[in-house]
Amino acid sequence: MPMLEKEDQSKDNIEGTILLVTPVWKDSSRLAVFGRELANHLAGCEYNLEWMIADDGSGSDECNRLTLLHDELKETYPNMSLHFADAHCGKGSVVREAWAQRLDANWYVFVDADGSLPPAELTRVLDAGLISNKTIMPIRKRTEHTHVDLTLPRRVFHKLFILAVRLIVAVRCADPQCGAKMLKGDDYRMVATSLVEVGLAFDTELLTALSDNDIAWKEMPVTWIERDGGKVKPMRDAWGMLAALWNIRQRQRAGKFKI
Template sequence: MAHVRATMGNELEEATTILVTPVWKDSARLARFGRELAEALAERRSDVAWIIADDGSGDAEVARLGELRDEFARVYPAVTVHAAAAHYGKGSVVKEAWGLKNEADWLAFVDADGSVGADDMLDLIEKARRSGRSTIAIRKNTEETRVEEDVLRWIRHHGFLLACRLILGVRSEDTQCGAKVLRGEDFREIRDRLVEPGLAFDAELLAEMTAAGLSWDECPVNWVRKGGSRVTAFADAWQMLRALFRIRSRLGLPG
């Protein structure tokens, strides 16, 4: 890939499950969540290869990520840093990192903010591998899970879900929750049709899976809003809405 800058570490050769944490100028939040994730991976004696995928944050951030990688690796050795050459967006860097191990049986990602905790993420991976089906996390209060989000975020969240259903025909309780596990076969079937580089990546992923006749399971997880997000309420929402119409056009769905 022309815009790959570097991959530090060499833990991918034997891995059958790849877990990507996308970051952009996010080393501070990763420092907190990364320690939690490294400890959970080590405690479970996981066979997951963890890739911290930087979306063009610049030399200083990449250097800091390298320091964090060394810290995490003392707890869980199978962690690498992959640095994209420039800032393209979450979707771009996740796909780029997944592409480092094209033949992996399972491909997953979890956001660096820790809103979905490490144990919930690893439970999601284990559930997917047991069922043999792609599995996505959803924010939903149940007897076992709790969701903490403010009213404005709830409105934006459910408004976007409605848009995904009306514009793309995607029926999901939560397209955007930042934790997903895909069968490698499912991803390889649709990867060449995934073109959205930014936050609409999740919606495009599910829309293309729907169009290809691929299904997925949905798993409620604990979700707690964390501070420090760079998502802007209106500018990013508008860009994501525009992306839905682009996706619909590429899929040839009726207007």
């Protein structure tokens, strides 16, 4: 897919409802830091954007903490909501479940709760989507205007996973697993019923479904800063991710993504 080119268009008079979902599982502490930064940032913007915190079955204590955090953040950015999954199923499950709460949104966005994608970078992604009217895939890539801070194990896993995605499901994307996506509502609704991955391979399954239906996206380099305390462990999770990729491949060969 082509990289995002500079746009000369203006955002003036662009309309569209945006549903931004932040999935979280037993991670209210990191979300509190990122959430306050993001709420302050969104409060200074003029998007028609609802920010939904979506808990993936973290349990009653964590849900209570999220409720208090939501109430605090809502004082800064009023257009917020909370969604609680009935049970812990995985990131893909809770993101799709949250997006399904607003079936008529013009844009579906998610951003991880750890703050690796800074709020200013998220708004750059939002602007790019609104101006280009294209689905946007942020990619972790160093450029003149962006920098990427990843540990060596994460960098190695990142490169190997890109290769695995190309070889197994024939999807070419410079960063299938970047923890943020911005999808046009019509693009997502076209493939939503074909998606079943509940875990971390959700992103790759989504890209596979889009690619199999010739739905184009734009890739956009972003600044990415790895945060401490992440639950994804490359060495531990690698085999599970490969197994999920193989399952996606089997469904792809069976024509499950073709609309």
